Amino acid sequence: GAGVSQTPSNKVTEKGKYVELRCDPISGHTALYWYRQSLGQGPEFLIYFQGTGAADDSGLPNDRFFAVRPEGSVSTLKIQRTERGDSAVYLCASSPLGGGSYNEQFFGPGTRLTVL
Amino acid sequence: ELKVEQNPLFLSMQEGKNYTIYCNYSTTSDRLYWYRQDPGKSLESLFVLLSNGAVKQEGRLMASLDTKARLSTLHITAAVHDLSATYFCAVDGSGSRLTFGEGTQLTVNP
Numbered sequence: 001g002a003g004v005s006q007t008p009s010n011k012v013t014e015k016g017k018y019v020e021l022r023c024d025p026i027s028g029h030t031a032l033y034w035y036r037q038s039l040g041q042g043p044e045f046l047i048y049f050q051g052t053g054a055a056d057d058s059g060l061p062n063d064r065f066f067a068v069r070p071e072g073s074v075s076t077l078k079i080q081r082t083e084r085g086d087s088a089v090y091l092c093a094s095s096p097l098g099g100g101s102y103n104e105q106f107f108g109p110g111t112r113l114t115v116l
Numbered sequence: 117e118l119k120v121e122q123n124p125l126f127l128s129m130q131e132g133k134n135y136t137i138y139c140n141y142s143t144t145s146d147r148l149y150w151y152r153q154d155p156g157k158s159l160e161s162l163f164v165l166l167s168n169g170a171v172k173q174e175g176r177l178m179a180s181l182d183t184k185a186r187l188s189t190l191h192i193t194a195a196v197h198d199l200s201a202t203y204f205c206a207v208d209g210s211g212s213r214l215t216f217g218e219g220t221q222l223t224v225n226p
Contacts, residue, residue, distance in 0.1 A: 006205070033212075033214075040218075040219075041218060041219070042120075042204050042206075042218050042219050043204075043216050044208075045214065047215055050214045052218050055212060056210075056212050056213060091158065103208050103212070104164050106149075107158045107160075108158060108161040
């Protein structure tokens with residue numbers, strides 16, 4: 001079946017602009033995660049959704065970052081007033097259950113964000 | 117705060133040789149995952165380790181978990197060039213988020 005998909009694959013924007021990154025999880029997966037990976041580093045957790053609600057948003061770096069998952073499927077990560085330091089690959093993952101259960105996460109291809 | 121450390125961070129080895137990558141973590145967990153990442157690509161799940169003493173093998177790779185020592189190992193047997201990639205361990209410390217190590221960049225030379 002289809003894996004996790006993310007769009008766009010690449011996004012170049014100017015400092016101060018607003019961007020939206022989209023994630024389509026594996027069908028039927030209730031848990032969805034966003035991570036950010038800087039060059040040469042491991043992914044860092046941003047936010048976790050269980051269904052429609054954000055169960056843990058403690059990884060969001062500041063209030064310029066916001067994510068939604070209104071119908072419990074597709075999620076959008078929104079970044080306001082982008083800064084050059086936001087440049088990274090943004091990874092989305094989904095898992096069947098999450099929340100303390102066996103939690104193998106399946107990752108999408110990522111969106112490479114470049115802020116000029 | 118959960119910390120995950122991998123070593124070595126860079127590993128250059130010859131084809132046919134054996135080596136081990138180590139993953140240490142700082143708080144109690146019995147769920148650990150190994151992922152592979154090729155340049156410019158996303159993360160591919162390799163192993164899921166869910167209990168103390170768990171051992172999983174796939175081809176030339178074998179992963180193990182010692183929850184008492186808070187240590188996982190990824191052993192490479194008779195390396196081949198196709199294994200060249202970056203390998204990450206990730207620990208599930210809270211039932212949701214994964215905390216990743218820095219990654220081990222493996223290069224297998226002919």
